[in-house]
Amino acid sequence: MLYIIPTPIGNLEDITLRSLRILKESDLILAEDTRVSGKLLKHYNIKTPMESFHMYNEHIKLKKYLEYLKKDKIISVVSDAGTPGISDPGYLLVRSALENEIKVSCLPGPTALIPALVQSGIPCDRFIFEGFLPSKKGRLGRLKKMAFESKTIVFYESPHKLLKLIYKMEPIFGGNRRIAIVREISKIYESTFTGRLEEAKLYFEEKTPKGEFVIIVEGINN
Secondary structure (H helix, E strand, C coil), X not given: CEEECCECCCCCXXXXXXXXXXXXXXXXXXXXXXXXXXXXXXXXXXXXXXXXXXXXXXXXXHHHHHHHXXXXXXXXXXXXXXXXXXXXXXXXXXXXXHHCCCCEEECCCCCCHHHHHHHCCCCCCCEEEEEECCCCCCHHHHHHHHCCCCCEEEEEECHHHHHHHHHHHHHHHCXXXXXXXXXXXXXXXXXXXXXXXXXXXXXXXXXXXXXXXXEEECCCCC
16 A cells, blocks of 8 residues: 655644554655654654655665555655645656556645645636746746636745746736745745735845745736
């Protein structure tokens, strides 16, 4: 059995009782960064063996863990924060497990995009999720396509790229387009900017971006 276990994106209390139980009952936990996940496991006194499983080694270790699962072992996959597979490792193992007729279960739990979307004040009944935009090549092209999307658009951005992103977005989307920028969800310094793109530019020119961000942009017809 393969379990996908969402873990807190900030506050350590944001984890379900079922997730804690399965982590304890698992034979092995695969963690994006064992140092990060180790803090969570220690907090809840979970002593299940843990190994690293991330984007740089998942292809190498895939066969090993599939063989482990075929022996009726229970593996749980966790990322540093949120739900594995959502802009984090996990997809490849899930696909391979299903191809090998191994049962997979993803538990409900934390992911940054949903609370950010709901609290943004921008329509959340229909939206698209873009994850992280390309670092360099293809970034401008992706933005130009997104500018004509009628649904609300959600994506992630790192602090050192945020202001550059806003500079690129303003002439493409128009300075009057509504945007919400949510920072450090569920953490001590959580904050939300809501307004127009032109206002966001002025705001973050004065206030240096710090932390991790979820960006929500209204669709063209909203």
